[in-house]
Amino acid sequence: MEKPAITVLTASLNDWPSLKALLPLLDAALAEHAASVRVVCMDDGSSLALPGDLLDGHEFKVIDRVEIVHLLRNLGNQRALSIGMGWVARHVTCDWLVVMDCDHEDRPEVIPELLAAARAEGGAKIVFAARTERSESWLFKAFYAAYKRLYKTLTGMPISIGNFSVVPGRLVRKLAGVWEIGLHFPAGIMKARLPYASIGAARGSRLFGRTNMNLYSLVIHGFSGLAVHGEMVATRFILATLASSFLVMIYLAKVLFEKFFTDIPIIGWTSLIVSTFLGFLVQTVMLGLLLLFSTLNARMQRPVIPLNDHPDFIDTVSVFPTDRSRASAPAP
Known part of the structure; x- marks a missing residue:
């Protein structure tokens, strides 16, 4: 050969x-x-x-x-x-x-x-x-x-x-x-x-x-690998957050049902914690959407x-x- x-x-x-x-x-x-x-x-x-x-x-x-x-x-x-x-x-x-x-x-x-x-x-x-x-x-x-x-x-x-x-x-x-x-x-x-x-x-x-690679360089290099798949990362992030939000809403509905339709005692701060966590998840979804739209918008820029x-x-x-x-x- x-x-x-x-x-x-x-x-x-x-x-x-x-x-x-x-x-x-x-x-x-x-x-x-x-x-x-x-x-x-x-x-x-x-x-x-x-x-x-x-x-x-x-x-x-x-x-x-x-x-x-x-x-x-x-x-x-x-x-x-x-x-x-x-x-x-x-x-x-x-x-x-x-x-x-x-x-x-x-x-x-x-x-x-x-x-x-x-x-x-x-x-x-x-x-x-x-x-x-x-x-x-x-x-x-x-x-x-x-x-x-x-x-x-x-x-x-x-x-x-x-x-x-x-x-x-x-x-x-x-x-x-x-x-x-x-x-x-x-x-x-x-x-x-x-x-x-x-x-x-x-x-x-x-x-x-x-080596010229320090902790800062290694972190940037690692996240650059994720940035290449920005659309996939943002989409999975949003879907995971929506799934978590759905579970929280089910639990919140359970708490409200027990509070108004049963005699089961409810800890006073339970609903507050659930609603606070739900609000956090909503903000996380918005952050994921912002990441996704930013990634998609970057596609319109001419790359090198x-x-x-x-x-x-x-x-x-x-x-x-x-x-x-x-x-x-x-x-x-």
Whole structure:
């Protein structure tokens, strides 16, 4: 079987040491699985200068070149990757696109497994690496478990995947047309009903520095995933509140019936508590309706489509050809 051309898309914010260390690991992991590899890294508004020795000290077997796409400003990881998806769709032809973080928590040695799973699906599905083991604290794991339950309850969909995935080349252009991936990459794919599957993979460990994700960023990222399914979340919220209101009204009717038509003693503050709770539920329904109408109104605003709008966010592109590409280039 002919070896494919693979492109790797990642993003970095001042994390050049991680990127430099990642390149030889990518090359080793894909040496037996690719004819050529092109690495595209989105520079998400880094304040640290791009090092000129990015490729120094390495002899690459399959990586032809590394391209650093400099954004005009910091956009955040998800939007940076979405802009990168648009850039790749317009400027790169590949058989497979690997989307991953460059901090080594997405392990390069998992990529061949993702490729095998994608081939088993006939190249018709995006294949994600689902976390089977996490290296965070027990507190983070507890909050993440609660978030997954909340996500499933409000959207009806499971969520245990991140950015790490393999995209068939035929789906890259379609994916670049999904604006929701700028909010939350996997949730955007679910919302667009693009076919996907997943395999289990343990999470790696960060090699350099500390993560840029703090509690605030994690909360925003989590709610961004819910925001992608805003209509579904608002509708389920309203229906749950209406169901609760119906039960409260039944109980209130029971209390009134016992008070006026039976001799059963009624605690004096019971009806007050029930009516107060009913009023709270009415306000909750109104809040849900406001959320739903706000979400539907947002549909009328023109979103940023990565496939078409990515040039507006890109400053320059730095290209680093490897010795392999120079050696294979035809003589002038």
